[in-house]
Amino acid sequence: MAAEYVPLRTKVVTKPFLVLAALALTGLFLIGYRYLAGLGAVTNLNDGYPWGLWIAYDVLVGTALGCGGYAMAILVYVFNRWEYHPLVRSAVLTSVLGYTLAAVAIFIDIGRYWNGYKLFLPWQVNLSSVLVEVALCIGAYVVVLWIEFLPTLLEKHREHPQAAVWLRRLNHALPVIAAVGILLPTMHQSSLGTLMVIAGGKLSPLWQTYLLPLFFLLSALAMGFAVTAVESIASSYFFGRPYETPMLAKLARVTAGVVAAYLVLRLADLLYRGAPVLSSGFLTGMFFLENLLYLVPLIFLVSPAAARDLRVIFLAGVALLLAGALYRFNVFLVGFSPGPGWRYFPAVPEIFITLGLISLELMAYLYFVKRYPVLPAEHG
Amino acid sequence: MAVSRRQFLKLAAGAGLCAGAGLSPQVARARPPVPRLPEAVGILYDATLCIGCKACMSACKEFNGLPPEHTDPRAIWDDPLDLSAKTVNIVKLYTHGTGLAKDREQDGYSYIRRFCMHCVDPACTSACPVGALHKDPRTGVVKYNPDVCIGCRYCQIACPYNIPKFQWDSPFPRIVKCQMCDHLQARGSYPACCRFCPTGASLFGEVRELLKEARRRLALKEGEPTWFPLRRVDSGSHTFRSAPAYLPHIYGEKDGGGAQVLMLANVPFTKLGLPVLGEDSIASHSETVYHALYKGMLLPYLVLSGLVYLVYRHTSKKDLP
Numbered sequence A: 001m002a003a004e005y006v007p008l009r010t011k012v013v014t015k016p017f018l019v020l021a022a023l024a025l026t027g028l029f030l031i032g033y034r035y036l037a038g039l040g041a042v043t044n045l046n047d048g049y050p051w052g053l054w055i056a057y058d059v060l061v062g063t064a065l066g067c068g069g070y071a072m073a074i075l076v077y078v079f080n081r082w083e084y085h086p087l088v089r090s091a092v093l094t095s096v097l098g099y100t101l102a103a104v105a106i107f108i109d110i111g112r113y114w115n116g117y118k119l120f121l122p123w124q125v126n127l128s129s130v131l132v133e134v135a136l137c138i139g140a141y142v143v144v145l146w147i148e149f150l151p152t153l154l155e156k157h158r159e160h161p162q163a164a165v166w167l168r169r170l171n172h173a174l175p176v177i178a179a180v181g182i183l184l185p186t187m188h189q190s191s192l193g194t195l196m197v198i199a200g201g202k203l204s205p206l207w208q209t210y211l212l213p214l215f216f217l218l219s220a221l222a223m224g225f226a227v228t229a230v231e232s233i234a235s236s237y238f239f240g241r242p243y244e245t246p247m248l249a250k251l252a253r254v255t256a257g258v259v260a261a262y263l264v265l266r267l268a269d270l271l272y273r274g275a276p277v278l279s280s281g282f283l284t285g286m287f288f289l290e291n292l293l294y295l296v297p298l299i300f301l302v303s304p305a306a307a308r309d310l311r312v313i314f315l316a317g318v319a320l321l322l323a324g325a326l327y328r329f330n331v332f333l334v335g336f337s338p339g340p341g342w343r344y345f346p347a348v349p350e351i352f353i354t355l356g357l358i359s360l361e362l363m364a365y366l367y368f369v370k371r372y373p374v375l376p377a378e379h380g
Numbered sequence B: 001m002a003v004s005r006r007q008f009l010k011l012a013a014g015a016g017l018c019a020g021a022g023l024s025p026q027v028a029r030a031r032p033p034v035p036r037l038p039e040a041v042g043i044l045y046d047a048t049l050c051i052g053c054k055a056c057m058s059a060c061k062e063f064n065g066l067p068p069e070h071t072d073p074r075a076i077w078d079d080p081l082d083l084s085a086k087t088v089n090i091v092k093l094y095t096h097g098t099g100l101a102k103d104r105e106q107d108g109y110s111y112i113r114r115f116c117m118h119c120v121d122p123a124c125t126s127a128c129p130v131g132a133l134h135k136d137p138r139t140g141v142v143k144y145n146p147d148v149c150i151g152c153r154y155c156q157i158a159c160p161y162n163i164p165k166f167q168w169d170s171p172f173p174r175i176v177k178c179q180m181c182d183h184l185q186a187r188g189s190y191p192a193c194c195r196f197c198p199t200g201a202s203l204f205g206e207v208r209e210l211l212k213e214a215r216r217r218l219a220l221k222e223g224e225p226t227w228f229p230l231r232r233v234d235s236g237s238h239t240f241r242s243a244p245a246y247l248p249h250i251y252g253e254k255d256g257g258g259a260q261v262l263m264l265a266n267v268p269f270t271k272l273g274l275p276v277l278g279e280d281s282i283a284s285h286s287e288t289v290y291h292a293l294y295k296g297m298l299l300p301y302l303v304l305s306g307l308v309y310l311v312y313r314h315t316s317k318k319d320l321p
């Protein structure tokens, strides 16, 4: 059988790579400072807004962007659509990186990190706490993702006798690994929404609902599909490889279905609760921006143009990523109001730490696609 | 490519599964409300008796080892603007118009003390992943254990009163909040705020007794001569004065599922900065959603077995185009 995936084998250390390295170093330096001087020294977090950019972006958006592996696994393993299999590896790679960095970000964010291990002591955890579910599931999923990524690492060294043995073992365990790899994100991506139910009236009625878990799950799926398409098109463009056009066109249909379901449920929920959609001032604006970012790409994705024009799929994908990101920011920061007098906008070092983490992620991505069999083999 | 009928059915089934998982809280039975503990202790704060002397604030700092705060660098006194990691009890002022009449919403003013409400069914303890915030099983006091706290600050997101505060300027930060002078109670004493309050505006006691006392006050006719216990509801010492006007609402009796701190005032509590909360605790809402999905891990196991089956079948029988 011809290899399904191949490494790019081009130079790793390029100019953009060095720029990313500089950003990553800046971030690491600031992270060091945070451990010496406390969270207040590098962030604008305060007692009204105890969660900020790191939770909203690194954890919420970061893991949702890391849902590519999850979304593709559902298509391939649950719906038996093996034609998407060539996209699975790069999706798993972005997931591995996104989730690993989210886990790192959590350890930068929590104030008493030396007690962090207590989250994993069964007699210590509070089973009523949604955060426990989120933390344990994300922790477990990081491990599962690395296991899912192992074949890629092993294939590079397939001459080694041990590697072959392990590859076979992993293949045997695949149904269980894949199933757990689908269950865990279903659990924690929805629980990330459940987290904010307890904020009650502090979260604007435009976003506060018992359906938060469902909305977070559906929007994470939409982001997973979108990120897979965007990443596939971008890597084909930058690395000068053929585009996966027919596959992406079909994927666009699936994405449109998820987004449509999300929007219909979201609208029904708002109507049912009688949320003050039009009379919430600034929040109304943010609400419309968020939902237009869903609606406009949806219209393009169901139009016949999407089947032919990759630019349409690319732009729609980017819009959907922005929509999902904005939804998460709206739920965790914009729509959250602890009362008069509290304000939050991320501080410069806070932003640079996030940029540093993103840079690390991109550097790792570039390294892996160039040295390991991640991208689909050319077939046309 | 057109979506075939079979594909469509599969997608619909998948979407149904997800929707079911999300919607089930709507149909699941709510988590039952938490009752008050029989021996719960608390504080009754009566804004109409408060003279804004802030003796409770300085006593609180002294007995809890908290430093003074200079929010205005020119200030020569302890001047916190709000609760913080250095101030777990604060006396605030409401004013309107001329601000001349005490305890009047129009052209008047009112004091309001803010500190942890020691909720009957606290959001903070429900949220805390490691039980660092926990309710004393006998007294119901909501206490903090720094030895297990991971500093995630989810308690701050959860508390409807914004009570837990975080030491942002420390590399080894803690959560700080009122613990109803638990260390003094352990020695048979009682909270410093109540011990040093000159007017009985802050009154310590068993919540049962405090509720009785609050109801007695609401039943008084304005101007009628009456007595008010000092320091503790069972102290036996009283002040005598004529009954003030009250709004007929014991804040904390039912609000937010009930609290062990109760408040009386003659200015609406929303004007005094207290949130409008339903009679169910927010923790019961959140846990209803959460438990519907995760009670006994039944749903996850079911989904997992379904997934293993599907993946196994589909990896052995690849549906290639």
Ligand code: SF4
Pocket (backbone or CB within 6 Å): B115, B116, B117, B118, B119, B122, B123, B124, B125, B142, B158, B159, B160, B161, B162, B163, B164, B177
């Ligand atoms: S007022 Fe806030 S901190 Fe105090 S017990 Fe209630 S939820 Fe917890």
Ligand code: SF4
Pocket (backbone or CB within 6 Å): B127, B128, B129, B130, B131, B132, B133, B148, B149, B150, B151, B152, B153, B154, B155, B156, B164, B175
């Ligand atoms: S910051 Fe500490 S006390 Fe607050 S929820 Fe997290 S672990 Fe619990």
Ligand code: SF4
Pocket (backbone or CB within 6 Å): B049, B050, B051, B052, B053, B054, B055, B056, B057, B091, B111, B113, B193, B196, B197, B198, B199, B200, B201, B202
């Ligand atoms: S000590 Fe009593 S009277 Fe003085 S401010 Fe505090 S509650 Fe009011």
